[in-house]
Amino acid sequence: MNLFETMTEHEHEQVAFCYDQASGLKAIIAIHDTTLGPSLGGVRMWPYESEEAALTDVLRLSKGMTYKNAAAGLNLGGGKAVIIGDPSIKSEALYRALGRFIQSLGGRYITAEDVNTTADDIMLIREETQFVSGMPEYVGGAGDPSPWTALGTLEGIRVTVAKRLGQHSLNGIRIAIQGLGSVGTALCELLHEEGAQLVVSDLQESRVQAMCENFGATAVSVDEIYGVETDVFVPCALGAVINDQTLTQFRCAAIAGAANNQLLDEHTHGPQLKARNILYAPDYIINAGGVINCYYEVIQENIPEIVTAKVKGIGDTLASIYDIAEKEDIPTHQAAARFAENRIKTIGKVRSNFLGHSQM
Ligand code: NAD
Numbered sequence: 001m002n003l004f005e006t007m008t009e010h011e012h013e014q015v016a017f018c019y020d021q022a023s024g025l026k027a028i029i030a031i032h033d034t035t036l037g038p039s040l041g042g043v044r045m046w047p048y049e050s051e052e053a054a055l056t057d058v059l060r061l062s063k064g065m066t067y068k069n070a071a072a073g074l075n076l077g078g079g080k081a082v083i084i085g086d087p088s089i090k091s092e093a094l095y096r097a098l099g100r101f102i103q104s105l106g107g108r109y110i111t112a113e114d115v116n117t118t119a120d121d122i123m124l125i126r127e128e129t130q131f132v133s134g135m136p137e138y139v140g141g142a143g144d145p146s147p148w149t150a151l152g153t154l155e156g157i158r159v160t161v162a163k164r165l166g167q168h169s170l171n172g173i174r175i176a177i178q179g180l181g182s183v184g185t186a187l188c189e190l191l192h193e194e195g196a197q198l199v200v201s202d203l204q205e206s207r208v209q210a211m212c213e214n215f216g217a218t219a220v221s222v223d224e225i226y227g228v229e230t231d232v233f234v235p236c237a238l239g240a241v242i243n244d245q246t247l248t249q250f251r252c253a254a255i256a257g258a259a260n261n262q263l264l265d266e267h268t269h270g271p272q273l274k275a276r277n278i279l280y281a282p283d284y285i286i287n288a289g290g291v292i293n294c295y296y297e298v299i300q301e302n303i304p305e306i307v308t309a310k311v312k313g314i315g316d317t318l319a320s321i322y323d324i325a326e327k328e329d330i331p332t333h334q335a336a337a338r339f340a341e342n343r344i345k346t347i348g349k350v351r352s353n354f355l356g357h358s359q360m
Helices: 003-010 051-071 092-104 119-126 146-165 182-193 205-215 266-275 289-298 304-312 314-328 332-354
Strands: 014-020 025-033 043-046 077-084 174-178 197-201 229-235 251-255
Touching (some): 025 051, 025 092, 051 332, 077 092, 092 119, 146 182, 146 289, 146 304, 182 197, 182 205, 197 205, 304 314
Parallel strands (some): 174 197
16 A cells, blocks of 8 residues: 555545554554544454555544544544454553553544443553543443444434435334344334334344343344345444345335444445435444544533433434435435535634634
8 A cells, every 4th residue: 555645545644653562562543634623533453464454444444533523513533543453362551552652642633442442441541641532431431332322323213214204203113123232222222112113133142032022023033134124224233234235135215223334335335225215324424422422521521411412413414414415316425425524624614713723
């Protein structure tokens, strides 16, 4: 990869390569854009097959955070960190070394949890830097983001159903949920309270069983879930679930779920959903509840009423994106990108007039 060419193409500001001999830390921090505020995004630990694969991932993920944070209306830019290594051999020294590198960036990057990084790991990073979020509530943090992600997803489903089916209640709406982890389980409960009919699948049989017993859900296998005849398919497990294989199976009116990176290839699969009249709620719009919660921790205003109002606002954001898509006759993922870019442009201009870029 020609690094500077790639940074130019995707407009990244900074890439920091972090190596600590004592702990064995090999990490990359990518700051994509700080127009709206300091960059925020989680730290992922993964046994990447090559350094290039790690670099590609961190560049892609940090750019995604810029769009997610901007569209959510937060005063945050986008960044991300990856640690190259086997997550089964983590150490205190490793995360503290990363904390020192984050501190050296002077607040341009704020970290959080991501794949294979837990709240306990964040507490280790915090030993070395204050630029962290996603801490447990007992130290004044915002706690588990999953219930907030579920709440935002519920609001997104509500707006999606209203737009696509013209129904303003979820009562009787058929919903197929893939993945019953932290978000999927919380979402099942919220949807059940609204009177939705649930069809569920998960690799873990006990989780499926619990949803059937608690919320009257119907179980299907992990392969069957794509083809269930339903109003909304709700991916809450894996990325890339909208692909050539699944597109021919879908029998839903809309897709609106919390999983990250649902479109395997946005250039082909986004337009194909539109062509099939399946309304797609762009993932980084509908699943922003967790990062909204982190933001209020960072600005030390994690007051449940304030966070709730902002997370519920995801519904209005999504409605605006559907309007843009309809008016311009473009797929919804493209409309979401335009919405985010427009906010960066307009608010960025205001901020540079009065404040300077790096202040929150
Ligand atoms: P989780 O790890 O708690 O749960 C994922 C669940 O999916 C597990 O129960 C797992 O068994 C199941 N699963 C895995 N493969 C499956 C398959 N092929 N079919 C059916 N089920 C399968 O994760 P989570 O925190 O609930 O997050 C769910 C998704 O939402 C992820 O894609 C995550 O990146 C995304 N997300 C989560 C948050 C959050 O706040 N937790 C925020 C934004 C996005």
